[in-house]
Amino acid sequence: MKIKSQIILTVCLLVTIIVKAQKPNIVWIVSEDNSKHYMELFDKNGVKTPNIEKLAKEGIVFTRAFSNAAVCSAARSTLITSTYGPKLATHYHRAEAKINLAPGQEMFPSYLRKAGYYTTNNAKEDYNIFKAENVWDDSSYNATWRNRKKGQPFFHVFNIGTTHEGQLHFSEEDKKNNKTKTDPATVFVQPNHPQTALFRYTNAFYRDKIVEMDSEVGEVINQLKDDGLLESTIIFYYGDHGGVLPYSKGYLTETGLHVPLVVYVPEKYKDLTIFEPGTKTDAFVSFVDFGATVLNIAGVEIPKNMDGKPFIGKNVTKKVINKRDYTIGYADRFDEKYDMVRSIRKGKFKYIRNFQPFNPDALMNDYRYKQLAYKEWEQLYRDGKLNKVQSKFFEPKIPEELYDVEADPFETNNLAANPNFKSTLKELRTTLNAEILKMNDLSFYPEFYLLQNAFENPKSFGETHKKSLKKYLSIANLEMVSYKKATSKLQKYLTSTDAWERYWALNVCSSFGEEAKEFTAKIIEISNSDTELINKVKAAEFLGITKVENPSKVMIKALYESKDKVEALLILNSVVLMHDYYSNYSFNIQEEKLNDVVKNSNQIKRRLAYLVVN
Template identity: 30%
Template sequence: MINRIIYFGICILISLSVSCISNVKSIEGTQPNILILFLDDLDPDFRCYGNTLVTTPNIDKLASEGMLFTRAYSAATVCSPSHTTLFTGCYASTIGAPHHRSSYIDKLPDGYSILTDLMSDAGYFTVNFRSKGDLMYQKLYGATAKTDLNFDRGKPENNRESGKEVFKNLQTIDPENIETYFKGGKWNSKESNQPFFAYANIETGKKHGFVPGRKWAKERGIAVDSTKIKIPPHYSDTDEVRSVLASSLDAVSHVDFEVGKFLKALEKSGYANNTLVILMSDHGATLQRHKQSLWTSGIHIPMIIKWPNKIKPSEINEELASIIDIAPTCLNAAGIKIPKTMEGLDLLSNKPNNRKYIFATRDGMNNFFDCSRAVISKEYQYIHHFFPELSFRGNGYAKRTLTFKSMLELYKKDSLNELQRAYFKPSKNYAFELYNLNNDTEETVNLALNSAYKEETLKYQHILFQWQKETGDKVLNARKLLNVEKVPEGTKVDNLLKLKR
């Protein structure tokens, strides 16, 4: 009798095991949902990245449940080329659309693809989120639906910064009611078993969010104490600098609150267990020497990926990563073939382990010409300025939005040190810059000026030139086109392109 009980017990266990294995296979064979939380203008300033002044419980929790990348970078220093990279898996320079707010291309070159099209063709429900309300409300709460592509701009269907509407659906949400995020509206047109590819562009942390973020944080008793902020060596310690930095960090806490709504709505909807969540920023904060700059302060970004049952909790990834990798990562997760034209790597594969270098570009800003490139390894960053005669702040946005007025006044009085003066000079200090990222995290010592590092500098210069040759990155020969020895400040990209024709 006992033997028969044991026998049937074993049979039941085997049956349950087979059933479990069958269920696992079924789950593994299901295409995951994908949610991208794209945060405009943010440094890695969350608690999970070591900043203890901010309050970021939602993003910290996401990191504890997934993979945090310590060496993630933007492929460009400003919105549109960065967004273009995200949706194509290519450097904006490769497809001939590197300039911000100028010289858009009508369409992608032959053979290149848009991530959303590939997802849609594979049966995904593609959806972008937009908060209801006026423009400023959208920029502070929920999502803006911003795509901001440098190709096929078309009519701005979503808002003033939209490119072609690359998503099939636009979900209008009420940030005060998370029930509207993954239910109702356009979401009702999603088939019951259809996987989704969703995108939320969150602008809460940008410059326009600093003052509201400060107010928001004070109301909750979590405002940053400006006296506790460590002032970077490139900044002078003024009341304005401390005030702006404190407000920028309060805006980060506000971003976390908005991110939390999406994560809670995802959990409440029942989708969380089969959703790959990717959170990152497009480039550095809306601060002097950050946004529009190729120093690490301008291109080192936060990146966190969570995929239940696929990624171990609290995993730290120290490999080189870039926005350019997001498209191939999404495609591979969904079981979709990655086009050969995509230059990025699947971050969840072993391929990034063998990567030695990544690249970043800075070109025309708001139609004001410039051109610089950066090569980043785990040890060094090399920056090459093709037109050092042009200043770092040679466009209206940089002068108006990215400049500390108090530092500008100190510069005029010749009261800044050489490090602090660099941003304000009428031309760049050097044509080449080389920094040791391990020993000089603030990038204060340009090793390219040291003869002992001449060989290292030339090595990285060669790596850059080789990459440009391989990717077809052609720099406009502005001096030749204008027949000048030095390109004048204020030269327009579009005018150079007309001369080229």
């Protein structure tokens, strides 16, 4: 009897050891284009999502989870590398060319495959990176964990497109024929939006889509349950960046970056998290951390060249979690629209740095304005029917913005000039500048220049040029001092032999506008004789903003001379800016005079078509 008991005990111990040795399965359920603001689990103005709420009761709710970019390809490129996009040049949407990862850096699922995981993606990738063959065992609409070897652990990504921006591209006829399940009269319309019937309908329609998405989340969870895998699988549910109501996707607003995140860790793997089931945490996590977290859960060593830090898994202590108190955001080109914006959210405060504040957020983007709500919002602005808060989207920005997003979640009250928040402003500005320098943010070079010179190894290019990048940042930051303090340095940099020092000096002059008119003669000279076409255009941009000179002749001439479609796209950004927001300058562009490479670009065609109609 004693021997039998010992055998049973030994078997139980062996089973326990084997079970503990089994690596967890990991599933990502990803919904496209929805921030946390439209789900009751995270926000009082949201709808019920019973499947996600059930997962939350048994899992962990992260109340401060963020995408680092506010648009698909830039966000997903950060996810798949666990590395900041501006360091790798993966932060433009969409890439005009795929980048090469530096030697020794891979998309993180490849490390899982090496560790024996079966990796599948169903089915969206959308990375601005050349795909390596060792990333996925299957990436397709048929991809499933069910094709793995018996007992093999798996990492599976399931993408849900039900809430994607394109779903809101309905017509007036569609609107008439389709009533929403959510009552438009009951929905919350954020204060910087017009309080109109169309905006209420759009909000209701979008919330209906979120309810549909929740059902699809439930289907994936049920498949795991049916396969007997629920208790051996760690599940992440999250949105792939912010929502698609106007001024969300593509912008570094909270509605553009703050995503829902729920993580379910079964009892079997409770030792991998410090959080109890059914709890909430205010720890800051962002997409740059997700890949590192998955590797940590799987017991795979995290490569040192990743920027992300794990928030679940071995060695993640309360002390480590409590130090997670900020997140970085970045926005640059969104399809054919250019801007350069960086942000940092720390605690309840959000700091936004607009590097080209003369660009209104509303600058035309074809895909965005397919949404009726955007069209109506613009028309109401043109008709003078919006209040100050609602009009902000269509007007030039200022270099710095600071918001208390707990008191002001839709970022309507800029505290940057408020003396009571001077220390907070300085702290966040300093931290963001340090992060920009740490990552060797490549956006201080124009995109076309990076394509020509850096795309073979952007990370190495950034390391090699870090001193120049630091200088360009210091020039750009002249926007934040008084014009009197900036004058002598602008004089120096406008005459620099470094083309990109001149480029940033011109941007700073445009930011100061009328104050910088003393440089008019020099800037006219640049517009006529600079070695870089884009600097001629940037000079003309200043002359147009200050109404010194019609910029159209210089800009059109530069457009005809350009042999690079990405350079030409940046030129057209200035053209549309001048056409729509500064004295409505006219541009008679003759397409037959464009270089063939330029005229065949779809992005260029969209810009030209818009200018013809408008």
